[in-house]
Amino acid sequence: MxxxxxxxxxxxxxxxxxxxxxxxxxxxxxxxxxxxxxxxxxxxxxxxxxxxxxxELSLTTEDQRDEGDFLRSAEGVITDAPAFQGTAGGRFLGFNAEDVEVRSVDGEFYVNAPVIGWDTYDPAELCAPDPATLxxxxxxxxxxxxxxxxxxxxxxxxxxxxxxxxxxxxxxxxxxxxxxxxxxxxxxxxxxxxxxxxxxxxxxxxxxxxxxxxxxxxxxxxxxxxxxxxxxxxxxxx
Incomplete structure (x- = not known):
């Protein structure tokens, strides 16, 4: 079978x-x-x-958004915990960035933002999914x-x-x-x-x-x- x-x-x-x-x-x-x-x-x-x-999963687009926050790419590991560890790229909080470290654990979404460092965010406000929930x-x-x-x-x-x-x-x-x-x-x-x-x-x-x-x-x-x-x-x- x-x-x-x-x-x-x-x-x-x-x-x-x-x-x-x-x-x-x-x-x-x-x-x-x-x-x-x-x-x-x-x-x-x-x-x-x-x-x-x-x-192991990736989410990508070759298209662009003219303005506003915009998820261009994300890749990493998603487990059934649920949890995610990987990187993301796009426009976040008005800044363009690539290969930004991202983790999602126990319902908390962490971004290692340039200059700011690790902090928690609401992914929906960044027009991005919580990757752990995929x-x-x-x-x-x-x-x-x-x-x-x-x-x-x-x-x-x-x-x-x-x-x-x-x-x-x-x-x-x-x-x-x-x-x-x-x-x-x-x-x-x-x-x-x-x-x-x-x-x-x-x-x-x-x-x-x-x-x-x-x-x-x-x-x-x-x-x-x-x-x-x-x-x-x-x-x-x-």
Missing amino acids: TLIRRLVTGASTTLLSVSLVACSSSDTGDAAQNGATAEEVMSAAKSALDATSGV LDPDTGVSNVLVAATDLEAGEQRRAEDDNSVVVTPYTATVPGTAVKAILPCAPDDSFEAVFTVDDEGRLRAADLTGVFFSGGDDITYTITVSAYGIAQEITAPE
Whole structure:
């Protein structure tokens, strides 16, 4: 039994016959051809995120905001404690900064701001998510997957960063309420999404496009999950 079938079976009250297997370089097709609906694939990918001890994750955009605080990038480790340790870049409190150390532990969000040093902040006031909550099964990234509608599978392909991995993209529409839970400044009612799921049923990337800041243009944020099963102790800065 494949990982995705075990996840779907555990997450559903009915037995589902699912088999998403790695294919040869000439094999293409969508999830339906492999026995699972797109909704079942999203449910399985959510279960994989909800069950992991931690992930290596990044959130990036190549777009810009003309004024106001703006999260351009964040990367690090998120654990199910919940906790986060990593770095962020963008415009914070009116200042541009890159590779700023960030931690989130026990509900406190710490930023090692230039000149100021470590201090606690409300991430929502910085138009940024509390990264520790991105693994929350009710409000985090996994909830975005199952909130999606109009799901449509694309052609399977080899992952650009690892030719041994087969991935399938899924286009979708995501309600603004689900996106706002992870990116709090997002005012749009809906966002366009592309979810990339690997042949083990795990989310590898999510591209979210829409208006993330009032009065602004469309921006695309890319969430990339580069590793699962991370176990790391994260403590508050001293």
